[in-house]
Amino acid sequence: MAEAARQQDSxxxxxxxxxxxxxxxxxxxxxxxxxxxxxxxxxxGLIGGFCHLYIGQEAVVVGMQAALKPGDQVxxxxxxxxxxxxxxxDPKGVMAELTGRAAGYSKGKGGSMxxxxxxxxxxxxxxxxxxxxxxxxxxxxxxxxxxxxAICLTYFGDGAANQGQVYESFNMxxxxxxxxxxxxxxxxxxxxxxxERSSATRELYKRGASFDIPGELVDGMDVEAVHQxxxxxxxxxxxxxxxxxxxxxxxxxxxxxMSDPAKYRTREEVxxxxxxxxxxxHFGQKLVQRGLVRExxxxxxxxxxxxxxxxxxxxxxxxxxxAADELTTDVTA
Amino acid sequence: xxxxxxxxxLSPTMEEGKLAKWLVHEGDDVKCGDILAEIxxxxxxxxxxxxxxxxxxxxxxxxxxxxxxxxxPIAELIADGDVGxxxxxxxxxxxxxGRQETxxxxxxxxxxxxxxxxxxxxxxxxxxxxxxALADAExxxxxxLVTMxxxxxxxxxxxxxxxxxxxxxxxxxxxxQYQGAYKVSQGLLDEFGPERVIDTPITEHGFAGLGVGAxxxxxxxxxxxxxxxxxMQAMDQLINSAAKTRYMSGGQMGCPIVFRGPNGPAARVAAxxxxxxxxxxxxxxxxxxxxxxxxxxxxxxxxxAIRDPNPVIFLENExxxxxxxxxxxxxxxxxxxxxxxxxxxGKDVTVVAHSICVGxxxxxxxxxxxxxxxxxxxxxxxxxxxxxxxVIASVKKTNRMVTVEQGWPICSIGSELGAxxxxxxxxxxDAPPIKVTGKDVPMPYAANLEKLALPSVDDxxxxxxxxxxxx
Ligand SMILES: Cc1ncc(C[n+]2csc(CCOP(=O)(O)OP(=O)(O)O)c2C)c(N)n1
Ligand SMILES: [Mg+2]
Numbered sequence: 001m002a003e004a005a006r007q008q009d010s011x012x013x014x015x016x017x018x019x020x021x022x023x024x025x026x027x028x029x030x031x032x033x034x035x036x037x038x039x040x041x042x043x044x045g046l047i048g049g050f051c052h053l054y055i056g057q058e059a060v061v062v063g064m065q066a067a068l069k070p071g072d073q074v075x076x077x078x079x080x081x082x083x084x085x086x087x088x089x090d091p092k093g094v095m096a097e098l099t100g101r102a103a104g105y106s107k108g109k110g111g112s113m114x115x116x117x118x119x120x121x122x123x124x125x126x127x128x129x130x131x132x133x134x135x136x137x138x139x140x141x142x143x144x145x146x147x148x149x150a151i152c153l154t155y156f157g158d159g160a161a162n163q164g165q166v167y168e169s170f171n172m173x174x175x176x177x178x179x180x181x182x183x184x185x186x187x188x189x190x191x192x193x194x195x196e197r198s199s200a201t202r203e204l205y206k207r208g209a210s211f212d213i214p215g216e217l218v219d220g221m222d223v224e225a226v227h228q229x230x231x232x233x234x235x236x237x238x239x240x241x242x243x244x245x246x247x248x249x250x251x252x253x254x255x256x257x258m259s260d261p262a263k264y265r266t267r268e269e270v271x272x273x274x275x276x277x278x279x280x281x282h283f284g285q286k287l288v289q290r291g292l293v294r295e296x297x298x299x300x301x302x303x304x305x306x307x308x309x310x311x312x313x314x315x316x317x318x319x320x321x322x323a324a325d326e327l328t329t330d331v332t333a
Numbered sequence: 334x335x336x337x338x339x340x341x342x343l344s345p346t347m348e349e350g351k352l353a354k355w356l357v358h359e360g361d362d363v364k365c366g367d368i369l370a371e372i373x374x375x376x377x378x379x380x381x382x383x384x385x386x387x388x389x390x391x392x393x394x395x396x397x398x399x400x401x402x403x404x405x406p407i408a409e410l411i412a413d414g415d416v417g418x419x420x421x422x423x424x425x426x427x428x429x430x431g432r433q434e435t436x437x438x439x440x441x442x443x444x445x446x447x448x449x450x451x452x453x454x455x456x457x458x459x460x461x462x463x464x465x466a467l468a469d470a471e472x473x474x475x476x477x478l479v480t481m482x483x484x485x486x487x488x489x490x491x492x493x494x495x496x497x498x499x500x501x502x503x504x505x506x507x508x509x510q511y512q513g514a515y516k517v518s519q520g521l522l523d524e525f526g527p528e529r530v531i532d533t534p535i536t537e538h539g540f541a542g543l544g545v546g547a548x549x550x551x552x553x554x555x556x557x558x559x560x561x562x563x564x565m566q567a568m569d570q571l572i573n574s575a576a577k578t579r580y581m582s583g584g585q586m587g588c589p590i591v592f593r594g595p596n597g598p599a600a601r602v603a604a605x606x607x608x609x610x611x612x613x614x615x616x617x618x619x620x621x622x623x624x625x626x627x628x629x630x631x632x633x634x635x636x637x638a639i640r641d642p643n644p645v646i647f648l649e650n651e652x653x654x655x656x657x658x659x660x661x662x663x664x665x666x667x668x669x670x671x672x673x674x675x676x677x678x679g680k681d682v683t684v685v686a687h688s689i690c691v692g693x694x695x696x697x698x699x700x701x702x703x704x705x706x707x708x709x710x711x712x713x714x715x716x717x718x719x720x721x722x723x724v725i726a727s728v729k730k731t732n733r734m735v736t737v738e739q740g741w742p743i744c745s746i747g748s749e750l751g752a753x754x755x756x757x758x759x760x761x762x763d764a765p766p767i768k769v770t771g772k773d774v775p776m777p778y779a780a781n782l783e784k785l786a787l788p789s790v791d792d793x794x795x796x797x798x799x800x801x802x803x804x
Contacts, residue, residue, distance in 0.1 A: 039384060
């Protein structure tokens with residue numbers, strides 16, 4: 001890819017240490033295996049409705065989350081399972097929400113697209129494209145107002161980047177110097193519409209230019225590059241300079257949701273990314289080459305992760321549905 | 334260790350599918366993500382990916398097989414020794430002999446999901462009703478009837494109007510190249526080209542307003558919302574700009590535009606993607622609001638909407654798209670806006686519904702007939718202007734009314750009908766009207782709660798019996 005940003009093995013530059021590197025690998029793999037399992041459960045009819053898998057994009061959320069500090073907030077759209085796992089939410093509770101059970105994070109009432117965790121400062125889980133952007137900006141407003149020192153990490157997609165409320169948010173965020181990092185996950189498609197077909201300008205990291213918001217393009221398939229950019233961006237926002245934009249170039253392997261026939265791109269296009277740029281596969285090899293882990297350690301990690309995911313799936317398929325009287329609770333306080 | 338690969342459900346409404354093509358052979362090694370097969374679902378052809386590593390031992394279902402049931406074993410996989418017992422995969426690949434309950438449970442759920450998704454697959458009765466209903470519309474005697482889905486009827490309506498009037502164009506998310514998120518605009522790009530069938534960015538407020546401007550400029554836009562849930566982004570343009578301009582300009586200019594798309598709860602898509610906007614739009618002066626059930630009405634009313642000089646809100650229903658009904662084979666079948674239709678005559682109770690609830694009301698009427706209650710059924714078809722005359726005339730005959738809708742109960746279509754009936758036929762009422770509605774809560778995700786949140790056929794039967802003082 002042509003974009004120069006953080007192409008070269010940014011690892012050394014970032015000086016990622018062994019423990020952190022292993023954590024990156026493990027966190028990404030957890031998301032990958034979790035999503036594969038969610039896909040399976042959907043195939044069995046145990047998960048219903050819309051289910052948007054994050055497979056292919058794991059490096060984005062794992063790298064970014066590692067740049068946060070305790071107290072920082074996170075908000076995203078409906079492609080959210082990876083974000084929840086990366087904020088430290090329990091795979092069992094997430095999977096149980098996917099199957100609509102009482103033990104799920106939203107008691108089974110929210111489903112795949114709508115989960116929240118006050119404890120992990122994860123503010124959802126939003127189904128309306130772009131709507132999370134002003135909300136994330138508002139969370140940042142509350143941080144500034146309360147002088148909490150926290151920032152809000154606000155994720156949205158390339159498709160969402162065309163919604164008007166994104167620019168209304170940008171203006172206010174810069175005007176009031178709000179501590180918000182906008183992380184644009186550019187997986188190059190919004191459902192069946194490629195960015196070329198929807199956007200007059202495709203360099204999304206420049207979308208803040210008319211508001212004087214700095215932006216940076218990042219290789220979203222390289223977890224270390226993401227992490228490094230994340231550290232700099234969060235530092236910028238935290239220091240009181242205002243909002244900053246990161247465009248994370250990434251790719252989703254699966255259809256938009258489970259029922260997308262994906263006729264808008266070729267099988268070869270997907271295969272090429274999988275083979276040449278897979279964020280997990282490549283990172284694992286890199287770690288072995290650098291002598292940070294051994295091949296058999298990676299295998300052991302895989303085994304451990306499969307166990308976690310299988311346990312979560314079992315929990316999610318065996319636990320009870322919400323009681324009927326939950327229908328009318330939680331509507332108002 | 335041999336595991337079975339099971340036929341997956343690849344859409345929320347899939348029960349069985351065709352195994353169109355195998356992309357692996359027996360003896361092939363596969364990794365996670367490799368595409369195993371192409372499967373045709375009820376909506377599209379989908380690729381089915383491997384979720385475990387191993388070797389394909391056996392293909393159990395030959396390619397080209399139709400009607401393969403979800404969760405039926407389609408291949409056998411020998412798992413990679415390395416992966417270890419621990420990883421004994423469940424779900425779409427499932428250990429032979431193991432976890433049988435999960436599988437059955439899953440099947441049961443799929444079936445349950447299905448009944449929910451298509452509450453009343455149209456029965457022969459339904460079709461008869463639809464034909465009978467057509468008879469009293471202005472369809473010449475002996476007109477041939479063609480069976481088609483509501484989806485096709487809507488597409489045909491747009492295509493016919495686009496052929497007839499060059500100023501009509503279609504705009505929305507995924508309407509062109511993708512052929513419509515719900516395939517309603519299938520084929521239109523091919524026929525009319527990219528200048529008249531236009532894919533928009535995800536910018537509802539923007540393109541709705543642009544549509545209003547284009548209508549001011551003399552065009553006749555059809556603006557598709559992928560679902561009506563996303564029109565909330567555009568609400569200001571719909572109401573402040575489209576609905577009020579004729580009035581604000583002292584009648585100088587209007588806004589001939591159609592906003593259309595699927596409305597109302599779909600299956601298991603939860604609170605932000607599942608709500609009924611019928612009463613929201615019916616509230617607004619300056620708009621016309623249409624919510625058909627049958628394919629013929631979908632076609633005839635959409636054609637009328639496109640020709641109408643006012644902004645028209647056209648509320649479709651995702652679950653109804655796939656239902657088939659007879660449609661008159663006429664060159665120009667237009668159904669007038671603003672007229673309800675009596676679908677079935679009866680003397681005991683008037684039942685009023687629109688959109689998907691019409692199907693439920695028909696089922697309920699059969700059950701009621703079995704208990705000796707003759708229900709008169711009214712399909713509103715248009716919600717604004719509301720054809721209260723037809724409803725009042727019926728209530729004066731039956732002296733009882735039940736209204737049915739999926740929307741919330743407060744300030745609903747049923748609330749309005751109740752008020753109008755008490756106003757204009759108070760002395761005729763033998764019982765207070767009953768509203769059967771969705772529950773007064775956001776739509777829950779969990780399968781059991783979702784079922785409870787929606788009005789059911791039994792709810793209609795119970796309400797009808799209650800107004801007849803029968804238990
Ligand atoms: C306001 C609104 N319009 C349309 C949709 C339907 N929709 C859901 S996701 C999506 C595509 C969004 O693409 P992008 O922002 O790139 O995110 P990605 O799915 O690639 O993660 C669309 C059109 C919606 N949920 N909300
Ligand atoms: Mg995208």
